[in-house]
Amino acid sequence: MKETAEQVFEKDRQGYLPVFQRYPIVLERGEGAYVYDNTGKKYLDFLGGIAVNVLGHAYGPLVEAVAEQAGKLIHCSNLYYTQAQADAADKLVKLSGLGKAFFGNSGAEANEGAIKLARKYAHQFDAEKSQIITALDSFHGRTIATLTATGQPKYQEGFGPLPAGFDYVPYNDIHALEKLMSEKTCAVMLETIQGEGGVYTPKDDYLKQVRALCDKYHALLIFDEIQAGIGRSGKFFAYERYHVKPDIVTLAKGLAGGVPIGAFIATDEVAKAFHAGDHGTTFGGNPLACAAANVVLDTVPKEQFLAHVEEVGTYFKGKLEALQQNYPALMTEVRGVGLILGVQLTKPGRDIVNKCLERGAIINCTAGTVLRFIPPLIITKAQVDEVMGILDTVLSEEEG
Numbered sequence: 141m142k143e144t145a146e147q148v149f150e151k152d153r154q155g156y157l158p159v160f161q162r163y164p165i166v167l168e169r170g171e172g173a174y175v176y177d178n179t180g181k182k183y184l185d186f187l188g189g190i191a192v193n194v195l196g197h198a199y200g201p202l203v204e205a206v207a208e209q210a211g212k213l214i215h216c217s218n219l220y221y222t223q224a225q226a227d228a229a230d231k232l233v234k235l236s237g238l239g240k241a242f243f244g245n246s247g248a249e250a251n252e253g254a255i256k257l258a259r260k261y262a263h264q265f266d267a268e269k270s271q272i273i274t275a276l277d278s279f280h281g282r283t284i285a286t287l288t289a290t291g292q293p294k295y296q297e298g299f300g301p302l303p304a305g306f307d308y309v310p311y312n313d314i315h316a317l318e319k320l321m322s323e324k325t326c327a328v329m330l331e332t333i334q335g336e337g338g339v340y341t342p343k344d345d346y347l348k349q350v351r352a353l354c355d356k357y358h359a360l361l362i363f364d365e366i367q368a369g370i371g372r373s374g375k376f377f378a379y380e381r382y383h384v385k386p387d388i389v390t391l392a393k394g395l396a397g398g399v400p401i402g403a404f405i406a407t408d409e410v411a412k413a414f415h416a417g418d419h420g421t422t423f424g425g426n427p428l429a430c431a432a433a434n435v436v437l438d439t440v441p442k443e444q445f446l447a448h449v450e451e452v453g454t455y456f457k458g459k460l461e462a463l464q465q466n467y468p469a470l471m472t473e474v475r476g477v478g479l480i481l482g483v484q485l486t487k488p489g490r491d492i493v494n495k496c497l498e499r500g501a502i503i504n505c506t507a508g509t510v511l512r513f514i515p516p517l518i519i520t521k522a523q524v525d526e527v528m529g530i531l532d533t534v535l536s537e538e539e540g
């Protein structure tokens with residue numbers, strides 16, 4: 141029986157581990173860039189399940205592919221081949237120009253697999269070549285290894301002892317990285333564009349210089365594109381924007397348009413370090429998830445689709461910059477590319493997010509003071525205008 145929102149909140153309070161600071165709505169269904177709560181109220185969704193619903197909600201071909209696959213085979217085991225998984229791996233390898241793909245169920249698992257592979261690869265040359273360098277303010281996941289890779293103490297406190305061998309440098313600071321690297325460096329792992337930490341893009345030739353240092357020290361370059369990949373930057377892989385190729389790239393979030401999946405893709409040379417039994421998963425890359433991924437992989441890489449992301453993203457960024465002119469005391473910077481955009485505020489953003497929600501727009505605040513926009517990639521300029529109208533009204537109230 142359908143319950144009221146208050147009843148659902150209460151049931152949730154009784155049964156669900158309260159690790160999320162939730163907003164007071166019960167979402168029920170979606171269509172394109174809109175979602176509806178259980179009272180029928182409509183919201184423009186500029187969060188997209190945190191960069192997940194790249195094709196929007198209830199996208200016909202995705203719904204059909206999932207329903208068809210569910211009717212045939214939801215799951216078997218990775219002990220057997222499936223057409224859907226072979227297809228998805230083949231597409232990722234061709235898109236990336238790398239060698240082999242592996243599927244897990246989440247971003248954290250993708251990164252966990254990448255870290256394992258990097259360590260195994262490096263240990264072939266030197267058992268002490270184990271240092272993994274990541275960036276401050278990065279986000280790589282919530283498992284013990286990936287929260288250690290995450291360069292933010294707030295995610296690590298209380299979970300020690302943490303795995304050894306992780307060091308941190310400020311993102312975009314090539315000199316700090318150069319100082320820390322040596323022949324003992326196993327890998328440098330970076331978000332191509334930092335998302336959770338506040339939407340930071342790489343400066344000038346930073347990623348090229350990182351690549352050069354990795355080559356110098358025979359260290360692997362791992363790009364975490366869990367948030368910035370799958371077309372979000374206007375290129376299928378964000379690293380294509382910066383003309384730098386990693387040895388391993390990780391994906392998740394948008395890869396199957398909302399069905400849980402994660403993946404790491406490595407060069408053949410690196411992938412060879414894993415032998416049968418070195419890694420595995422029960423669910424990862426099952427036919428249901430891969431059938432969904434195949435729809436995304438047949439849609440997002442198309443030139444026209446990516447051109448749309450670039451065009452709407454540029455339009456959106458221009459609108460945010462124009463808004464910044466009107467609220468210089470509240471908004472100090474607009475960052476990002478494509479449809480991963482951030483606005484630096486001079487105060488915490490949660491109130492603004494709440495007020496936008498009341499007015500029918502779902503937006504997000506990250507790193508306390510950064511409004512983050514990571515909407516479905518199918519949003520239109522008219523929908524950008526709609527959200528900008530709501531934001532303008534809310535900011536004018538904030539300014540008093």
Ligand SMILES: Cc1ncc(COP(=O)(O)O)c(C=O)c1O
Nearest residue numbers: 246247248279280281366367392
């Ligand atoms: C860049 C990045 N890496 C890893 C993760 C972890 O992904 P998941 O929550 O699917 O484990 C996230 C999630 O926000 C992310 O943004």
